[in-house]
Amino acid sequence: MKKFFIFFLSTFLLSNCSSILYSGNQNQFYFKKKNYTWKAFQTKDYIAYYQTNSIVEKNLLSTEKKITKGIYKAKEFTGIQNIKTPIYYFIVNDKNDFKKLTGLNHTAISYSKSNTIIESYFLIGESHEVVHLLSNQNWGNTHSWISEGFSVYSDKIWNNQDIDILCHQLLKKNQLIPLKKLFKNNKFNTFNSQICYPQSGSLIKYLITVYGWDKFLEFWRKTDIYKVYHINANALENQWIEYLKTLHKS
Structure with a gap:
């Protein structure tokens, strides 16, 4: 079994607000979100961003394993093994935090152009959003x-x-x-x-x-x-x- 080694990236000190949501550069919108300071860890497939004192920070190892499991499940389900990397994950605690960050009344969303997923912690490990990325990037849009x-x-x-x-x-x-x-x-x-x-x-x-x-x-x-x-x-x-x-x- 391949081992994934977590290593911490520099903490991002970001401020100001951006209106970029649908141009393929969603990451900049979240990086520049006011009052958000991001930390991150990285594997060969993705970079996961999270907040200080969040559920993720308290459960880093299990979070890494769950995300890796979700990606594996999505690849097996779709039959698409050549995944675009890195996937950019922004993980929030719950639905309330999701709305504060995105302004949307959802619990998760994906952007195929920027290879980005914003997801509530309780959904980590599911393949849903990764399947969106893989299918849209490889087969195009559908209904x-x-x-x-x-x-x-x-x-x-x-x-x-x-x-x-x-x-x-x-x-x-x-x-x-x-x-x-x-x-x-x-x-x-x-x-x-x-x-x-x-x-x-x-x-x-x-x-x-x-x-x-x-x-x-x-x-x-x-x-x-x-x-x-x-x-x-x-x-x-x-x-x-x-x-x-x-x-x-x-």
Whole structure:
């Protein structure tokens, strides 16, 4: 087993605020964030930035192992081994810290152009955000529900619950999103994240399991259910729901 040696970089003393968010230079925005002083450690694949007295600083070795595990899982899941390095990780304590840093009501985000991930500590070790980097950098952009579903499927869980079992529960409560609505690319972020993310993950899992990997890669590029799978949204919905009905756990 290869050993990863952590070594500490110089502490970054950074101030002032930048508005660079979508130009591929997200790192400068976070480096220049007012009242943030960054420390870092580095392996062959990534540089991880964290704050003084943060959870990361108190758990450096376990953090390094978890990040390394997440990268390994993402590479195995996507089949993409030639990862762009280094990945720049900015790790915050929780959702509140994430919003203070980014201004966003999320817990994690990735930027493929700058090879950057901003992530809450409790998500460290999951492959979700690394899968976003690998898939977008190697296959290009796709519809939001496909990209998010693929990344959710990589971890197979949502909020520590199996995505298929969770969707089975949502089905029984009549809370699933009609696929014709879910498939509209500009609508994804308008849905309840506790439904659209696991539902998309379960759907992508179903497509890959039933129709195969090559068809999915074609679907990633074309984003058209009928042209790739020769079924419409209603037919896929019926097939998937019948599969969910075979699950007896609740």
